Amino acid sequence: xxxxxxxxxxxxxxxxxxxxxxxxxxxxxxxxxxxxxxxxxxxxxxxxxxxxxxxxxxxxxxxxxxxxxxxxxxxxxxxxxxxxxxxxxxxxxxxxxxxxxxxxxxxxxxxxxxxxxxxxxxxxxxxxxxxxxxxxxxxxxxxxxxxxxxxxxxxxxxxxxxxxxxxxxxxxxxxxxxxxxxxxxxxxxxxxxxxxxxxxxxxxxxxxxxxxxxxxxxxxxxxxxxxxxxxxxxxxxxxxxxxxxxxxxxxx
Numbered sequence: 604x605x606x607x608x609x610x611x612x613x614x615x616x617x618x619x620x621x622x623x624x625x626x627x628x629x630x631x632x633x634x635x636x637x638x639x640x641x642x643x644x645x646x647x648x649x650x651x652x653x654x655x656x657x658x659x660x661x662x663x664x665x666x667x668x669x670x671x672x673x674x675x676x677x678x679x680x681x682x683x684x685x686x687x688x689x690x691x692x693x694x695x696x697x698x699x700x701x702x703x704x705x706x707x708x709x710x711x712x713x714x715x716x717x718x719x720x721x722x723x724x725x726x727x728x729x730x731x732x733x734x735x736x737x738x739x740x741x742x743x744x745x746x747x748x749x750x751x752x753x754x755x756x757x758x759x760x761x762x763x764x765x766x767x768x769x770x771x772x773x774x775x776x777x778x779x780x781x782x783x784x785x786x787x788x789x790x791x792x793x794x795x796x797x798x799x800x801x802x803x804x805x806x807x808x809x810x811x812x813x814x815x816x817x818x819x820x821x822x823x824x825x826x827x828x829x830x831x832x833x834x835x836x837x838x839x840x841x842x843x844x845x846x847x848x849x850x851x852x853x854x855x
Contacts, residue, residue, distance in 0.1 A: 606635040607657055608642075613650040613811035614804065615643050615708075620657035627667035628700065628721050630674065630685035637692075637699040640706045650815050651807040652706060654729060655713040659796055662714045662738070663722025666753070701728025702754040704826065707819050709810055713803040714738045714780070715796045724753040727762060730822060731806065732789045734780035735799045746775035761829070763787050 607618035617639055619626040626632075643649050656662040673679045674686045681687040689696065698705045702724065712729035718740045726732060726740075742759075744751045751772065759768035767786045771778060780792045793802050810818060828836035 604635075605629065605632040606639065608635075608639050610646070610649065613648060614807045615639075615646075615649045615652045617652060617654050618657040619655070619663055622658060624667055625661050625664035625717075626656055626658060626722070627664040628725075629667035629670045630683070630689040633696055633699040634685045634688045637695050640698070640701075644705070644707050647815075650708055650811040650818065652708055652710045653713055653800075653803045653807055654710060654725075655800065655803065656715060659716065660737075661716040662718040663725065664717065665720035665722050697754065700725040700753060702758065704728045704730070707822070709818060709822055711803050711807055713799050714740075715799055717741070720744060720751070720755075721753050724751065724755045724758065727755065727758040730825075733791045733793065733799060733802050733806070734784070734789050735793055735796050736780060737796070738780040738792075740771070740778045740780070740783055741775065742772050743775045745773055759788075 605619070605621040605624075607616070607620045609616045609618075617636070619632065621627065621629070621632060643652055670686075671689065674681050674689055677690075681690060697703065700721065701710065704710065709731065710729040711731045711733065712726040714726060714732065714734040715738055716735075718726060718734075718738060720741070720743055723740050723742055742751060742755050744755075750756065755772060759771060762768070763771075763783075763786050770776075780789055783789045784792045791802055791806075793799050824840060828840065
C-alpha cells in the first residue's frame, strides 16, 4: 500500500508509504489520496486530518514522473486502474494534492526529511504545517529548466511574502524548516520525528475539541476570501451568515 489511512477518535491520519519510490506521487497514491479526502469529508466523526510520511528521512520526492508522464502524454497506454484513473479525472489530480484543498476539515501537514517539488506543493495546500529539524524543502523546477506546474507559483507567494517565495522558486535551493518557519510558512518546528507526530496530534486534539461546524466554517471562510478585497470578503461573510449568495453590484 502506498498510503496508510487510519482513524483515531476524531483525527484522520494519512501516511505516505511508498519506500521504493521515496514517496513519489505515482498514480496509485494520487488516486488513493483523492478517495481518502472524499472519505474524510463524508465521515462526520472526522474533524482534523494529519498528513505525514511513514519514512524517517523523506516526506515526498515529488511527482513520479517516470510513471505519470508517459501515461499523461499517451506515450504508452495505462496498465492499471490507477493509471486509467489518472488520464480520466482531470482536475482531480490537483485535488488529490490539496490544490485546491477540497477537504472540509483542517489539514495539518507533518513534515520530516526531504520535501521536494510536488510534495512541497502538496504541503502548500495544507492549512497548518509542522516540521522536524531535519526537514528540507526544495522547489527544483528552475534548475531543470521548467516551471512549477502544481501550483507553487500561485500558492507560495500568497503564504510567504512574495520576495521570500520567489527566492525559493528561483534559486531551487534547499531551505531548512527553521528558515521557512521564520518566513511564515511553517507553524512549529520540533527537534525530531518522534516529536513531530506528538506535536501534530496535540494540535489536532485542540482543534477537534472545538465546535466542528465552527471549525469547518472558519476553514471555508478563509479559503474563499483570502484572495478577495476586504470589502468583498465582508460581503461574502455576511452572505454566508444570511445563507444567500453575495451581491456584487459591479458599480460604485
